[in-house]
Amino acid sequence: MRAVLRRRDATAVAAATGLGYVLLYLYALGHLAPGIGGVDVTVVAGAFAKFFQPALGPLSFTPVARVSVGPVTYLFSLNTVLGLGIAALVGVNLGMTYLAWHQPSACGIGTSSSGVLAGVPAVLSGTACCGPVVLFVLGVQASGIVVTAFQFLLPVAVVLLVGSLVLVGRQVDPTAF
Numbered sequence: 001m002r003a004v005l006r007r008r009d010a011t012a013v014a015a016a017t018g019l020g021y022v023l024l025y026l027y028a029l030g031h032l033a034p035g036i037g038g039v040d041v042t043v044v045a046g047a048f049a050k051f052f053q054p055a056l057g058p059l060s061f062t063p064v065a066r067v068s069v070g071p072v073t074y075l076f077s078l079n080t081v082l083g084l085g086i087a088a089l090v091g092v093n094l095g096m097t098y099l100a101w102h103q104p105s106a107c108g109i110g111t112s113s114s115g116v117l118a119g120v121p122a123v124l125s126g127t128a129c130c131g132p133v134v135l136f137v138l139g140v141q142a143s144g145i146v147v148t149a150f151q152f153l154l155p156v157a158v159v160l161l162v163g164s165l166v167l168v169g170r171q172v173d174p175t176a177f
Contacts, residue, residue: 003096004092004098009098010095010098010099013091014094017095018087018091022086022087025087026079029060032074033072034072039068040067041065041068043065047064051077055077059082060079061077063077063079082154085158090161093164100171
């Protein structure tokens, strides 16, 4: 991870990817949506107690604040914290992929990039929040078992992202950058 943070180009890739991911994650959850204009901040009563309250399903939490700024409305919840964590993992993974792609000899991987697999967990974690919507849009007839499996995709995605980061991180020589 130090190699990613040492190089401005890799840091820019990681930051842009992380920012884009968290925005898409929040939009897919419905916590980032078009607003009606104006500026407004609303916090629910007992926000701290409700912060950890589950909402629609596992790993989905109740919003405790709404921030409206012009054309955007944002709902703050524990989902934002989870999204930021996943976005950081996705960003660092893609930053490592960028380094592996641009300087494969420093990463000890020859001429191919092993970091391409870092995108798979990102897709899985995105599906964890909006998987039923994806199935609906594609017109797939999903049974209750398939829909139930989506609750496990977010933890699996985090494990795969950390695993990918460890595997690629072991191959990178930070002194070569």
